[in-house]
């Protein structure tokens with residue numbers, strides 16, 4: 001590992017690349033979910049075929065522990081909350097309160113549109129029945145992701161929620177106690193000790209829990225792990241690949257894989273802030289991406305220096321350095337903020353910070369990002385925990401077409417069509433004409449027959 005971390009440069013000055021050229025020129029190489037699909041497919045298939053037993057075996061292989069049961073006993077949740085550090089509890093409560101405030105405003109009301117007199121279409125918003133919420137637990141512990149998953153699901157009115165998180169060897173095969181405590185704080189009582197691709201597969205296919213003794217030694221019977229309808233939540237490349245494989249059988253939120261931060265900055269940005277924010281997201285994963293897009297070569301050089309100074313002190317230095325020196329991280333030099341906006345819009349980062357003059361105006365011109373953080377006092381870390389915004393956000397360019405987790409993720413809009421006889425009669429000829437134009441005359445007949453019975457001749461023509 002080189003002592004000095006000099007971020008790779010992509011120099012776009014004097015050029016106006018097309019969007020396609022930008023996408024291939026920008027640093028994002030390291031995170032290709034396709035490259036691990038062949039590793040993840042056998043895991044998903046084994047869990048499909050052998051259920052919880054296979055999931056437990058993979059837990060043993062990848063997490064170094066085989067829990068006695070997949071489902072965490074109820075009393076472990078209560079105990080975890082009782083033992084939770086008071087400052088962490090207070091912080092979680094603030095996070096929950098603010099996140100609830102924002103997500104309460106996302107609730108949708110049904111709309112009734114009177115299309116014509118006697119003809120209405122109602123859009124009814126119905127929560128998904130049972131959801132699986134993935135909470136990562138490999139490199140770090142993510143009670144904040146319990147909050148970010150559970151709060152919108154509850155605000156949407158989902159009735160059945162299960163949280164899945166990897167078993168931890170240090171805690172006898174239970175997920176980390178702060179995860180259990182956060183679940184208890186939020187009123188979620190179904191938590192499974194399963195992580196990675198095997199968790200996504202078990203949520204998809206369900207299974208029967210083992211008959212073994214519970215974690216505290218009390219004998220318990222096997223119980224049904226009912227499959228879910230939708231899986232949400234962030235995770236590493238294996239979790240993301242499993243979600244890609246299971247999509248369709250279950251609903252899946254946007255791919256929220258290894259973390260990314262892009263920062264659009266000019267000469268007014270503070271290099272110490274920029275470097276700190278880049279490190280903060282790089283500490284998630286060796287595959288995390290930190291990208292600075294700037295008009296200022298002076299800032300770029302100062303950020304390299306600030307990174308060096310801060311890396312000396314950062315706890316997960318090796319992970320951060322690997323992420324910063326990977327092909328997914330770097331500094332992109334541009335001629336103007338206008339060009340910078342073209343770059344960040346093409347990149348569609350999970351998190352985008354705007355550290356420029358008139359940051360709000362610049363932010364208003366961003367078209368693609370998971371979440372935007374405006375000016376010097378809104379670092380990504382604030383959004384990770386306590387802004388009220390959601391931190392489960394699309395990565396790898398998915399922000400071009402998808403949004404972060406929200407109440408909407410957990411709702412289905414159902415159109416309820418209600419027409420009177422005369423309203424149908426009024427439009428009947430148009431339905432029949434369109435049906436004939438599509439060579440689907442039985443569609444037209446389904447309308448015509450309501451007003452005219454088949455004559456023998458017409459029946460003959462139909463045949």
Ligand SMILES: NC(=O)c1ccc[n+]([C@@H]2O[C@H](COP(=O)([O-])OP(=O)(O)OC[C@H]3O[C@@H](n4cnc5c(N)ncnc54)[C@H](O)[C@@H]3O)[C@@H](O)[C@H]2O)c1
Nearest residue numbers: 062136137138139166195196234235236258259284392393
């Ligand atoms: N985009 C977002 O919204 C968002 C939010 C929070 C975290 N994240 C990301 O979530 C990820 C969390 O990753 P993590 O690793 O800490 O926890 P994780 O829970 O996602 O992954 C840990 C699991 O990965 C599996 N695993 C590990 N090595 C494997 C291998 N070689 N083959 C198959 N499976 C394997 C194990 O089963 C383990 O349980 C990070 O990449 C972080 O950046 C993203």
Ligand SMILES: N[C@H](CO)Cc1c[nH]c[nH+]1
Nearest residue numbers: 142144145259260384391
């Ligand atoms: N930055 C992550 C989203 O990519 C969320 C997170 C949780 N804890 C810390 N950070």
Ligand SMILES: [Zn+2]
Nearest residue numbers: 280281284384
């Ligand atoms: Zn983070």
